[in-house]
Amino acid sequence: MPKIIHPLFKEDAQRIKRNWKYLKSNLMQYDIRDNFLVEAIWDLPDFEKIDAEKTPGEKNEMFLKLLLQSGPRAYKVFIAALQENNITHIVEKLKQTPITEDAREPSEFRPMSDVDAHRIKHNWIFLKENLVQHEIRDMFINEDIWDCADFEEIDAEKTPKEKNERFLKLLLQSDHRAYDVFVAALREKCSTHIIEKLQNTRTTKDSKKPAEARLWGPFKELEQTVQAAIHRKIPYAVHDLEIALKKHQPDFIALLKNPPKNAMYRSAVQKASKDGLPVLGDQTRQTFSLAFIEEALLLSDLFDMSEIAAVELLMAAERQQPEFPGLTRGLVAVLLYYDGQKSMINSLRTLLQSREGRMWTMELTPDLSNMVNQYTDQLLQKDRLINTILDQLNNMDLTQEMDRLQKTRAIGPPKHKKQVSDLYKEIQIILADCLFCLATQQPLGKADTLRLIQHLRADNCVSADGSLDPVSLCLLMTLLYCFDVTLLDQEDSKEVLQRLPMMADPTYVTDIHQELRSPQGWSNPGLKSVVMLAWGVTLRQLNQYQTPTGVNGICEEDEVVIDEALDGNVFHFLRTAVVAVSDFHKEEYYLRRVHGLVTDFIFHMPLRVKVLRTRGDEAARIAAAVQNSQEPPTSASHGFQYLMRLIGDLYITDPLGLQLSVEC
Numbered sequence: 001m002p003k004i005i006h007p008l009f010k011e012d013a014q015r016i017k018r019n020w021k022y023l024k025s026n027l028m029q030y031d032i033r034d035n036f037l038v039e040a041i042w043d044l045p046d047f048e049k050i051d052a053e054k055t056p057g058e059k060n061e062m063f064l065k066l067l068l069q070s071g072p073r074a075y076k077v078f079i080a081a082l083q084e085n086n087i088t089h090i091v092e093k094l095k096q097t098p099i100t101e102d103a104r105e106p107s108e109f110r111p112m113s114d115v116d117a118h119r120i121k122h123n124w125i126f127l128k129e130n131l132v133q134h135e136i137r138d139m140f141i142n143e144d145i146w147d148c149a150d151f152e153e154i155d156a157e158k159t160p161k162e163k164n165e166r167f168l169k170l171l172l173q174s175d176h177r178a179y180d181v182f183v184a185a186l187r188e189k190c191s192t193h194i195i196e197k198l199q200n201t202r203t204t205k206d207s208k209k210p211a212e213a214r215l216w217g218p219f220k221e222l223e224q225t226v227q228a229a230i231h232r233k234i235p236y237a238v239h240d241l242e243i244a245l246k247k248h249q250p251d252f253i254a255l256l257k258n259p260p261k262n263a264m265y266r267s268a269v270q271k272a273s274k275d276g277l278p279v280l281g282d283q284t285r286q287t288f289s290l291a292f293i294e295e296a297l298l299l300s301d302l303f304d305m306s307e308i309a310a311v312e313l314l315m316a317a318e319r320q321q322p323e324f325p326g327l328t329r330g331l332v333a334v335l336l337y338y339d340g341q342k343s344m345i346n347s348l349r350t351l352l353q354s355r356e357g358r359m360w361t362m363e364l365t366p367d368l369s370n371m372v373n374q375y376t377d378q379l380l381q382k383d384r385l386i387n388t389i390l391d392q393l394n395n396m397d398l399t400q401e402m403d404r405l406q407k408t409r410a411i412g413p414p415k416h417k418k419q420v421s422d423l424y425k426e427i428q429i430i431l432a433d434c435l436f437c438l439a440t441q442q443p444l445g446k447a448d449t450l451r452l453i454q455h456l457r458a459d460n461c462v463s464a465d466g467s468l469d470p471v472s473l474c475l476l477m478t479l480l481y482c483f484d485v486t487l488l489d490q491e492d493s494k495e496v497l498q499r500l501p502m503m504a505d506p507t508y509v510t511d512i513h514q515e516l517r518s519p520q521g522w523s524n525p526g527l528k529s530v531v532m533l534a535w536g537v538t539l540r541q542l543n544q545y546q547t548p549t550g551v552n553g554i555c556e557e558d559e560v561v562i563d564e565a566l567d568g569n570v571f572h573f574l575r576t577a578v579v580a581v582s583d584f585h586k587e588e589y590y591l592r593r594v595h596g597l598v599t600d601f602i603f604h605m606p607l608r609v610k611v612l613r614t615r616g617d618e619a620a621r622i623a624a625a626v627q628n629s630q631e632p633p634t635s636a637s638h639g640f641q642y643l644m645r646l647i648g649d650l651y652i653t654d655p656l657g658l659q660l661s662v663e664c
Helices: 010-018 020-026 034-038 044-051 056-068 072-084 088-095 114-122 124-130 138-142 148-155 160-173 178-188 192-199 217-231 237-254 263-270 290-303 307-323 329-353 366-381 385-395 398-407 414-441 446-457 470-482 494-499 508-517 525-542 551-555 558-567 570-579 588-604 606-625 636-650
Strands: none
Touching: 010 020, 010 056, 010 072, 010 138, 020 056, 020 088, 020 138, 034 044, 034 072, 044 056, 056 072, 056 148, 072 088, 114 124, 114 160, 114 178, 114 192, 124 160, 124 192, 138 148, 138 178, 148 160, 160 178, 160 237, 178 192, 217 237, 217 329, 217 366, 237 329, 237 366, 263 290, 263 307, 290 307, 290 329, 307 329, 329 366, 329 414, 366 385, 385 414, 385 446, 398 414, 414 470, 446 470, 446 508, 446 525, 470 525, 470 588, 508 525, 508 551, 525 551, 525 558, 525 570, 525 588, 558 606, 570 588, 570 636, 588 606, 588 636, 606 636
């Protein structure tokens, strides 16, 4: 490498870049490079780096790259070497090059137009297969669009298609001049077939789509972008996703919090019948009827949202009204509001689902996977996403929400009421599913696990038949996966141990155990019994491994914890409140976790199973002696009977072929 790792003066660097193609073609680097060694600008390894390239053009390119990073003195040595070798035509060309002050200032950056970006995206596969990027990219340095670092980013890829894809991604991220430079470079290389393909691509330039309400339209677009990049794996959608995630980061941090009401906005909306109001980014003022204004302010009060956001939502509802025959624009606005929230949360769930982990893979490209992991890591660690989700779930109550809407006449006919109710319930379950995806892939840390336990302690949401409601079931399964250490049975490497908080954090087991054994009651004792069963089995499993200091003593209490679970008739609760939930057997990871819990209990605690059976036999003899054949009340003495019934219901349908066997 050059001894001085500093750039040239800005003006000198511009002269090199603006003549990049000319210099690559006309430079005789071998004749002039000795001067750089004499002047202690370069060293022999730099010569070797140049000579490692194959063609004269590639050698010249490496020479120029080194020159650009060799410090202000290097340009003078370069000019002196050219003059010394009578290469005056290059010296004259460099001197005559016009220099632009403060080129490429960030504040002046304008992105590529939507039309030009559409042409590239629409022809993505064709361009990946047909471009010869190394033949046209020099013009991007000539025109000060790219820098050498961009070339290095392209060259770091392995195959020609991967290099082309990186070229196209950089092109989409470049400023508004980039597309014209791209076409000019293609024309210079006589790639007219590519130019014709781009020009013949239909665009929507003349049919501008109206902007939609900030609490609905952008969230729908975000959901589509996330689905395109992650589920449909459309290559160009990755760039769109990167932009969308930056744009919506404040929305993910605030998570379902509306832009606040504002006295100035309220005053402006109240005067909008006469003065008009600029909305949706349009500087033209629009006037509204008094009825519209009154409705918008009611909407603002109902959802505690910005008055401008309420106006936008009502305008969107007016446009969507034909899709909802029989509903007023106000009722449609209510649907759009909850639909926007659902789209926002659904996007978050897909991102969290895409994180790398122990249970599944979305088969994303390394670049996309890294982007998703880094983005969600920041939300989880810096912005405390798990706390935010649990806060939202804690504050959400379907009955209260429907009563509130009913009182303000925001609920319409039965169909509308059902639509609102279904959307609200979907938002709740998707929020819970976000936590489930996180814990299933990677157990939650101690603080988040404690917060989840505290939430479940106060949870008493059950369906009419006594089974858990979907949100409570999802959160219970989330906690059970936090306690899942089956990964240790497969491998116990240092990397695996670091991924399990209870092995990596020396205070995890102690603090969780203390929280679970505290005398504070649970709103639903059945939930506690399941949690205690899972924790007891986990303690028994941990006993087989080298654990942090002080954990062994707690692991010795595994049977005490299991007894507490059995005293709470845990198997009866699992059967009637968990496995009895409709569609339970369709949830693969729910089924796998309960299967694992039952089999781990039987395998790791055979003596406890034997005690249960002995008690069950005694209870059966007593029952046989009683003339009244009524079923005895629920009690711990029937634990074995409940275990057998649970196994029967759990495996009555076995879509995953799990079976109750040690081999599985």
